[in-house]
Amino acid sequence: MYEVTSQIDETKKQGLTKNGYRYIAREYLMGIIHFILLLVFSLNVLWVNAWVYFIMGISYQTVNLVVLYKLSPQLLNERGKVFHEKTKTYDKVFAFLFLMLIIILPIVVGIDAQVRLPFMPFNFLMLQFLSFELCIWLMIIGIIIFLSAVWFGTWAMVENTNFTALVRVQDDKEKQICTTGPYKMVRHPGYLAEIISSIGYVLILGTWWAFIPIAGIIALFIVRTALEDRTLREELPGYKEYAKKTRYRLIPFIW
Numbered sequence: 001m002y003e004v005t006s007q008i009d010e011t012k013k014q015g016l017t018k019n020g021y022r023y024i025a026r027e028y029l030m031g032i033i034h035f036i037l038l039l040v041f042s043l044n045v046l047w048v049n050a051w052v053y054f055i056m057g058i059s060y061q062t063v064n065l066v067v068l069y070k071l072s073p074q075l076l077n078e079r080g081k082v083f084h085e086k087t088k089t090y091d092k093v094f095a096f097l098f099l100m101l102i103i104i105l106p107i108v109v110g111i112d113a114q115v116r117l118p119f120m121p122f123n124f125l126m127l128q129f130l131s132f133e134l135c136i137w138l139m140i141i142g143i144i145i146f147l148s149a150v151w152f153g154t155w156a157m158v159e160n161t162n163f164t165a166l167v168r169v170q171d172d173k174e175k176q177i178c179t180t181g182p183y184k185m186v187r188h189p190g191y192l193a194e195i196i197s198s199i200g201y202v203l204i205l206g207t208w209w210a211f212i213p214i215a216g217i218i219a220l221f222i223v224r225t226a227l228e229d230r231t232l233r234e235e236l237p238g239y240k241e242y243a244k245k246t247r248y249r250l251i252p253f254i255w
Contacts, residue, residue, distance in 0.1 A: 016073050019080030024065055026080070031057050034106050038205075041110025049113075049139065053204045056143065060150045067154060072161045090227050098220055105213040112209040135206055142203025149200060153193030156182045177242045186248045187229065191221045195250075225250045 016024075035054040039045050068076055159181035182189035195218050202210045229249050232239045249255055 016069070017077045017080075019078070020073060020076040021080070023076050023080030027061055027065070028058070030102070031061060034102070037103075037106035038110045038113075041107050042113035044113065047113060049205050052139070052143070053201065056146060056204075060147070064150070064154050064157070068157060071158055075157065075161055088227075088231060091224070094220055094224050098217065101213050101216050101220070105210065105217075108213055109205050109207050109210045112207045113205075138203045139206060142200045144200075146197050146200030146204060149193045149197035152182060152196070153190055156189040156193065159183060177236065177238050179242060179246070184246060185252055186250055187243065187246050188225050188250050191225050192250055195221055222250065 031054070034057075035050060038050040038053075039047060042050065065076070160178040160183065182192075186192055198214045198217055202208075202214055226249070229243075233243065
């Protein structure tokens, strides 16, 4: 996500366009729909785990949007566009599969909560294997993991002013590879943040069943990383040299 960045300060002076407002509305709407699906399929409006995740998610989204609006409103405008003229076919497939998994995820988790431990405010589905105290600690660890991951993702967005939602080497802007901040560690820090936050999601919601759709989401990001990295090597001047300095695509010291 996406190592091409423009350093033109003028973009920071531009306000939000229709696309920017669309992106903000879409992000909030997706969070609300996800939360509603969790409650509906769990048949439990008092499910504390779901409320904790929702409040954290909305709070993060608000902070993230405010930071980006202050530092790079043009990025919000770009992310509001669904597809670009040069969007790769594999990225369109990724977007479709990712959306399907994001819809399936709260349904699976909610049903698991409703079937196994109905009518309990604290639905720790891991209780069948672990003690309640340990489940509480796992939830706390999940919160720490989630917050650390979204902070890392926001850092990547702030450093890379062209952190668009879909893969595209832009010819209409000054091209410069982002090599600062988290891009010194891995070439695709945004994807790493998504993967880490998904692990936090599992621990916060307290269900093993979430690992099934989460595993699919992680697999999608790994495949997308490989395909995007190949695209950037082929189409972005200087990216090969950058890849030699920042050796790891997604996971430090591994890949």
